[in-house]
Amino acid sequence: MRWIREHSKATAVLAAFAALIITVMVSHQTFGESNIFGKAAGDIINIVQLPFSYAGGFLDDRLSSVFVSSDLAAENQQLKERIRELESELTEARLLENDLAALKRLSEELSYSGLYEEYRIVTADVIALDESSGFNIFTINKGSADGVSEDAVVIDGNGLIGRVMSVGDRWSKVISVIDETNKVGFQVFRNPEWLGVLHGDGNGGLTGYMLDETVNIREGDRLITSGIGGIYPQGITIGKVTRVEWNHDTPLKTVMVEPAAYFKNIRKVAVLL
């Protein structure tokens, strides 16, 4: 007791350390699930963060439009070429319209449902994202009050983003697919029998391996979720293969993948419920 009285500052620091260590242990035991205090704190933090997040996005739009003005001419040219390509594709698509109508009739007869038709989709804004921690975790402004639950799949217009790892009333923490801990089973779009597993590579990309090393996967192949593992439904676009190599150490055929979703400036996502 005397030592405590004489070293009050050191005692306070040690007590704080002990309290934090206990917090980590409790959090570890509950797999990071927030308790009632954590959820309440999360609610308050997210109310404060929301306007700043919107303001940051608004400023980024305005400033980036100033800095990229020199690239606009080149982009304009690319867009014109793209319009020409799309016009020719549209012509072909019209020719195939009759075939499509026939296929739709067939799918109705077979009671086939599309990729997202069996899910209810909730759109959400990304309100907080910290790239200094090393984890690719971000917060969205939809939670259990909107029907979001743990392990709900998160996508954007381009493809797979990740899954919900914990939920508050009006917020959810999402772990993105580019985090190393978040493993995804994939299949190659060109040949759905070619399967593999992907995870984050630490540089904003994905890396993984093929389950069968004899398959002829190559650069440019599109990868989609395989549905194996039970979290991610089959058919969501993951990305494009940028490199294939043989790993002598493992020995496995490894693939490097560029994600379809643009994680650097992620603002709006959709949650599949």
Place this chain on the structure above:
Amino acid sequence: MKTRYVIFIFAAAFIAQSTVLRYVAVNGVSPNLVLCLVIVFAFLYDEPYGIALGAVFGVLLDLNFGMYVGVSGISFMCAAVAMGQLKKYLNHELALPAMVGGLMGSILNNTVYWGIYKIAGVPHSLAYILKMQPTSIVYNVVLVIALHLILRRGVIRHRKDLYYKGSFREARGLKL
């Protein structure tokens, strides 16, 4: 500096880190503004701002982005305690010692942070962790130097006046 101003600075840094700093990320890594403030305040001030606010805002960061709550709080506190010891041996008025402090604090923070997560069983490989360290540390050191240059003005008055005849305590910004 008054405690309420320090709390305000930390709160602003926390909000900025979680909302707007992602727009200045390099190689997918953005600076850890709260850690930089913890290092600078622990290095410049005798009051335990760095330790106390590091613990509080570390927990808040974990609530937002961490896998487990409390890990950032512990790593920030370790960095603050180390800075408190380091300033006994280095001149905390100069930018170079601040750079050394930023470097050591950042490395210590990252080591403790990932060390706890490895003990907790998070399956990140060492290669994955090490890959993002150089960018993170360089970014933090640059920010620590910038914050040190700004915040030392409030701590050390008349820093360049070699012939200052006033009170030493007043020149150091201490209460008279």
